[in-house]
Amino acid sequence: xxxxxxxxxxxxxxxxxxxxxxxxxxxxxxxxxxxxxxxxxxxxxxxxxxxxxxxxxxxxxxxxxxxxxxxxxxxxxxxxxxxxxxxxxxxxxxxxxxxxxxxxxxxxxxxxxxxxxxxxxxxxxxxxxxxxxxxxxxxxxxxxxxxxxxxxxxxxxxxxxxxxxxxxxxxxxxxxxxxxxxxxxxxxxxxxxxxxxxxxxxxxxxxxxxxxxxxxxxxxxxxxxxxxxxxxxxxxxxxxxxxxxxxxxxxxxxxxxxxxxxxxxxxxxxxxxxxxxxxxxxxxxxxxxxxxxxxxxxxxxxxxxxxxxxxxxxxxxxxxxxxxxxxxxxxxxxxxxxxxxxxxxxxxxxxxxxxxxxxxxxxxxxxxxxxxxxxxxxxxxxxxxxxxxxxxxxxxxxxxxxxxxxxxxxxxxxxxxxxxxxxxxxxxxxxxxxxxxxxxxxxxxxxxxxxxxxxxxxxxxxxxxxxxxxxxxxxxxxxxxxxxxxxxxxxxxxxxxxxxxxxx
Amino acid sequence: xxxxxxxxxxxxxxxxxxxxxxxxxxxxxxxxxxxxxxxxxxxxxxxxxxxxxxxxxxxxxxxxxxxxxxxxxxxxxxxxxxxxxxxxxxxxxxxxxxxxxxxxxxxxxxxxxxxxxxxxxxxxxxxxxxxxxxxxxxxxxxxxxxxxxxxxxxxxxxxxxxxxxxxxxxxxxxxxxxxxxxxxxxxxxxxxxxxxxxxxxxxxxxxxxxxxxxxxxxxxxxxxxxxxxxxxxxxxxxxxxxxxxxxxxxxxxxxxxxxxxxxxxxxxxxxxxxxxxxxxxxxx
Numbered sequence: 001x002x003x004x005x006x007x008x009x010x011x012x013x014x015x016x017x018x019x020x021x022x023x024x025x026x027x028x029x030x031x032x033x034x035x036x037x038x039x040x041x042x043x044x045x046x047x048x049x050x051x052x053x054x055x056x057x058x059x060x061x062x063x064x065x066x067x068x069x070x071x072x073x074x075x076x077x078x079x080x081x082x083x084x085x086x087x088x089x090x091x092x093x094x095x096x097x098x099x100x101x102x103x104x105x106x107x108x109x110x111x112x113x114x115x116x117x118x119x120x121x122x123x124x125x126x127x128x129x130x131x132x133x134x135x136x137x138x139x140x141x142x143x144x145x146x147x148x149x150x151x152x153x154x155x156x157x158x159x160x161x162x163x164x165x166x167x168x169x170x171x172x173x174x175x176x177x178x179x180x181x182x183x184x185x186x187x188x189x190x191x192x193x194x195x196x197x198x199x200x201x202x203x204x205x206x207x208x209x210x211x212x213x214x215x216x217x218x219x220x221x222x223x224x225x226x227x228x229x230x231x232x233x234x235x236x237x238x239x240x241x242x243x244x245x246x247x248x249x250x251x252x253x254x255x256x257x258x259x260x261x262x263x264x265x266x267x268x269x270x271x272x273x274x275x276x277x278x279x280x281x282x283x284x285x286x287x288x289x290x291x292x293x294x295x296x297x298x299x300x301x302x303x304x305x306x307x308x309x310x311x312x313x314x315x316x317x318x319x320x321x322x323x324x325x326x327x328x329x330x331x332x333x334x335x336x337x338x339x340x341x342x343x344x345x346x347x348x349x350x351x352x353x354x355x356x357x358x359x360x361x362x363x364x365x366x367x368x369x370x371x372x373x374x375x376x377x378x379x380x381x382x383x384x385x386x387x388x389x390x391x392x393x394x395x396x397x398x399x400x401x402x403x404x405x406x407x408x409x410x411x412x413x414x415x416x417x418x419x420x421x422x423x424x425x426x427x428x429x430x431x432x433x434x435x436x437x438x439x440x441x442x443x444x445x446x447x448x449x450x451x452x453x454x455x456x457x458x459x460x461x462x463x464x465x466x467x468x469x470x471x472x473x474x475x476x477x478x479x480x481x482x483x484x485x486x487x488x489x490x491x492x493x494x495x496x497x498x499x500x501x502x503x504x
Numbered sequence: 505x506x507x508x509x510x511x512x513x514x515x516x517x518x519x520x521x522x523x524x525x526x527x528x529x530x531x532x533x534x535x536x537x538x539x540x541x542x543x544x545x546x547x548x549x550x551x552x553x554x555x556x557x558x559x560x561x562x563x564x565x566x567x568x569x570x571x572x573x574x575x576x577x578x579x580x581x582x583x584x585x586x587x588x589x590x591x592x593x594x595x596x597x598x599x600x601x602x603x604x605x606x607x608x609x610x611x612x613x614x615x616x617x618x619x620x621x622x623x624x625x626x627x628x629x630x631x632x633x634x635x636x637x638x639x640x641x642x643x644x645x646x647x648x649x650x651x652x653x654x655x656x657x658x659x660x661x662x663x664x665x666x667x668x669x670x671x672x673x674x675x676x677x678x679x680x681x682x683x684x685x686x687x688x689x690x691x692x693x694x695x696x697x698x699x700x701x702x703x704x705x706x707x708x709x710x711x712x713x714x715x716x717x718x719x720x721x722x723x724x725x726x727x728x729x730x731x732x733x734x735x736x737x738x739x740x741x742x743x744x745x746x747x748x749x750x751x752x753x754x755x756x757x758x759x760x761x762x763x764x765x766x767x768x769x770x771x772x773x774x775x776x777x778x779x780x781x782x783x784x785x786x787x788x
Contacts, residue, residue: 205724207544207589215726244591246724250527274728276738283733283757285764292727300721301546309573310548310721311765385760432725433743 003365006041006057013038013062020069024097029072033137038067040149040358045365049335052219052303055362056120061099064153068096070134071145078131079147084481085118085188087111089128089147096150105158108151109167113191113233114184114480116159116226119152121217122477123325123356142357159229166236170197175494178203178262180247180435183211184476185268185467187231188483189490190239193264196491200238201262203245208299211270212468213476215299216291218329220336221359224298248438257462263497264462264490267442267450268483271468272432276425277321281379286313286387290322290330290426297333315339315422319390321376322346322426323353328360330424331368342368343418347375347395347408373397373408377415379423390418429473447472456486464490506540506587509563514645517570518613519579520555526562528554528592534620535598535715535747538564539723541589542577550574551720551742553617554593564592567616567645594723595746600624604687605631607679608654609672609701611693612638615646617715618692619653625690626653633686634658635675637693641666672697673704680708688713691750695759702750712750716741718762732758 004012016036020027041057042048048055059067071093079089088107095104108115128147129135135144158164175198179186182204194200208214210227235241247253247269256262274289276282293312296302300310318334320327323346331342344363346353349372353360364370373395380389394414397406431448443451443459449472450465452458458465466482468474510522528538532554541547556565570576581587598621606625610618615636626632634654638644639662651657658675659667668675672693679686689712691701698714705712718730723742730741733754739745 205591206722207541207591244589246591246594249593249724250531250591252531272725273740273743274726276728278738283731283738283754283761285760289728292721292729295721295727300548304546308546308548309543313764385757434724437743 003042003044004039005044009039009041009063010060013060013066017062017066020066024069027069029137032070032072033134035066035070037070037143038063038146038149040146042362045367048220049332049366052336054223055220056358058156059149059153061157064096064150065099067146067150068093071097072133074133078133079128082127082131083111084127084477085111085484087151092154093145093147093150096154101154101157102163104154105163105165108154109165112188112480113167114187114230115151116155116230117184117213117222118477118480119148119150119155120222120226121213121325121475122148123475124148125357127477159226164229164233166233167191167195169195169237172199173197173494173498175199175263175498176201176261177490177494178247178256178260178265179268180253180265181205181211181268181270181467181469182209182231182241183268183270183467183479184213185270185479185483185486186211186266187234188480189266189268189466189487190234191237192484192487193266193490194234194237194239196494198263198491198494199240201240201242203247204241204243205246206299207243209241209243211268215295216326216329218294218298218333220332221329246434248434253435253439253463254441254460262462263494264464266483266486266490267435267458267463267465267469268467268479269432269435269469270479271429271473272434273430274425275428275430277376277427279376279378281381281387282425284379284381284387285385286315286381286421287379287423287425288313290320290326290424291429293330293424294326294333297337303333303337312337313422317341317343317420318422318424319343319345319376319418319420320424320426322428323348323355324426324428325355325359327424327426328355328363328368330426332363332366334422334424335366335368339422343371343420344368345371345374345376345390345392345418347373348405349373349397352405371418375408376423380417387421387423388419390420390423392416392418429468431469431472435469455489456482457489462493506590508581508583508585508587509561511581511583514567515642518567518643518645519570520565520567521578521581522558522561522563522565523587523590524562525564525590525592526559528590529557529559529562529564532557532564532593533597534600534624535617536593536595537617537723537746538566538590538592539594539720540566540578540587540591542574542581542587544588547577547588548574549589549721549723551594551717551723553715553717555616555619567613569613591723594742596744598624598747600628602629605633605684607633607635607676607686607689608650609676609689609691609693609697610634610636610650611672611691611697612643613645614691614693614697614715615644615650618690619646619649621690621692621715622650622653631655633679635660635672635679637661637667637672637697639663671700673700676701677704680705680710686710689750690714695755695762698750698753699755699759702753702755706751713747714750714753715746716748716753716758717746718758719764732761
């Protein structure tokens with residue numbers, strides 16, 4: 001991959017934009033699609049593997065405006081249909097093209113209070129950008145308008161200029177809403193319920209807020225500072241946060257309603273239990289779930305050696321099992337923590353990998369090696385019970401399975417040994433069992449996911465749920481979409497009650 | 505939040521603290537634990553069993569031994585100081601019912617988590633035989649408290665400085681040889697002690713329960729770092745335990761996992777001690 005420096009990209013954008021400044025509104029669709037798409041400036045790979053700073057550096061103003069000018073302002077907004085929180089994409093992009101950044105921010109905030117986060121971690125290429133007509137015209141989804149990067153640009157612009165607007169909060173209603181979990185789903189519910197004037201308390205089991213945004217996504221992809229700032233907006237709106245509080249344990253879920261007087265509860269406890277392969281040797285020293293590895297590194301700051309008390313396993317050769325974004329994060333983190341060789345072992349091919357293309361590309365630039373059509377068979381250890389190798393099998397692609405993807409089939413007798421001292425298992429998560437264990441009233445499916453109706457309501461009155469605890473491991477934006485729907489249901493329920501109380 | 509209400513040094517390396525935590529004191533049951541941090545930016549999260557609780561006062565009691573940096577820092581805090589992070593009660597409570605005769609075996613610091621369990625078993629109408637042990641007399645804790653509960657009480661020290669000179673497994677074996685044999689054994693202490701308690705009771709086929717204290721990060725099932733092999737299946741100590749059937753636990757694997765960071769931690773611990781000495785010398 002050729003890698004243009006940030007300076008070079010900035011110079012090119014400045015030269016280019018003068019051609020369009022006077023005639024942007026008159027451009028024909030054909031001319032717009034002819035505008036070159038803007039590459040995201042990023043840290044040089046050899047530099048960034050030695051730090052935890054953000055890899056992608058964000059657009060300059062000129063780059064953002066040029067990219068925005070590529071938007072065709074379609075009448076039928078297919079991009080909006082594919083956004084789980086329904087941001088009015090063409091409208092905010094049009095503001096960027098005209099350098100009306102404050103207005104652009106206001107449009108995004110009608111639908112999402114977490115633009116700096118979504119602009120960084122949403123899988124844009126399979127959502128808004130997938131249906132973009134520019135990408136279609138150029139027959140390449142990578143050439144679609146970079147909606148995610150533009151969203152990020154606006155959020156960063158707002159922050160850097162200190163013009164973060166705090167959404168308006170209606171008069172206090174006297175109704176109390178409890179939100180369990182401060183991850184993406186919970187934060188959206190907190191914001192949307194607070195806007196309606198309800199008192200909102202968010203309960204978080206960890207000592208820091210943000211859920212998976214904080215413990216799961218490394219700072220090189222989503223800096224903690226960004227999470228803090230977006231949560232700060234909620235604090236300023238009057239949302240209360242209570243950390244070190246495990247609902248189900250510190251307080252039973254039902255007690256929040258029956259004893260503490262909450263009128264509604266949203267459960268957004270996320271995906272919990274990490275899945276393992278159930279192969280021989282999986283409990284040897286040196287085998288980690290991605291959750292553990294990333295929590296140690298991100299939340300407990302184990303990468304700050306000398307400062308942090310939480311140890312991280314010193315590794316030389318690391319194998320990461322899995323092909324999602326979490327696998328990419330773990331692999332790239334291992335590299336930054338000093339591993340010499342990092343292999344991503346995935347049993348299908350690159351085409352089937354669920355990770356975002358951009359993250360895979362970044363990982364490749366950073367020297368992560370990809371072993372496709374291979375999988376672990378068993379893990380081997382030394383006399384001290386520590387990992388020293390992994391026996392793998394090779395696969396080939398067979399007929400499509402129920403997911404529509406071609407099924408990987410083992411090639412018999414293809415066993416081979418990979419020398420590794422650390423294995424990070426990133427094959428997904430089951431549901432966290434704490435709520436279902438301690439709240440027998442709530443209905444769950446056989447995987448422990450909470451069952452909800454189309455309004456996100458659970459089997460228990462006044463209790464709603466959403467995000468990974470309902471969906472199984474999904475994405476930040478899908479969790480936010482669920483949170484948005486749940487908040488609408490909670491707000492409607494409470495508004496109806498307030499209406500009735502007034503009549504009485 | 506989480507103010508230290510009371511502190512007492514029980515032996516050279518062992519401390520008892522009462523922490524202000526009304527919610528945990530109300531919700532906790534015997535067998536459960538908390539996770540605390542001494543620094544919520546750079547500190548590690550360590551699990552400690554709840555040794556006692558007083559819901560009226562709103563306090564919980566922890567007893568800990570200085571083994572690493574966090575417990576060392578904790579031991580230096582005093583009454584009136586506050587902990588930035590304290591979460592719990594975590595883990596499943598001990599299943600308490602009238603089993604008949606229960607032998608409670610506690611080794612070293614393990615007597616602390618054993619005490620509330622023995623108390624609950626006694627309250628449920630069981631005959632409680634208690635064996636407590638330590639390397640030497642100075643390391644014995646909660647002797648009086650355990651004695652008050654016990655119908656039969658045995659103390660052992662490895663070096664014979666107090667009580668019977670033996671490992672706890674010796675009297676345990678003798679009790680298992682009695683007729684009738686005990687209905688149940690609960691053993692809590694160092695992993696090696698629990699392993700040998702399990703081997704002692706196995707031939708007698710006496711159900712034996714152990715409480716495992718593994719490495720944990722979150723304590724809510726999220727990280728999987730605490731996993732142990734139980735009957736050849738991976739179990740998470742924080743949400744499936746902390747108590748398991750001792751005859752089914754793979755102690756060797758558990759011990760090697762506990763030592764995951766040992767060499768590394770030793771280095772860190774020494775660095776910390778050195779910097780402490782350094783600071784003292786410089787008069788800070």
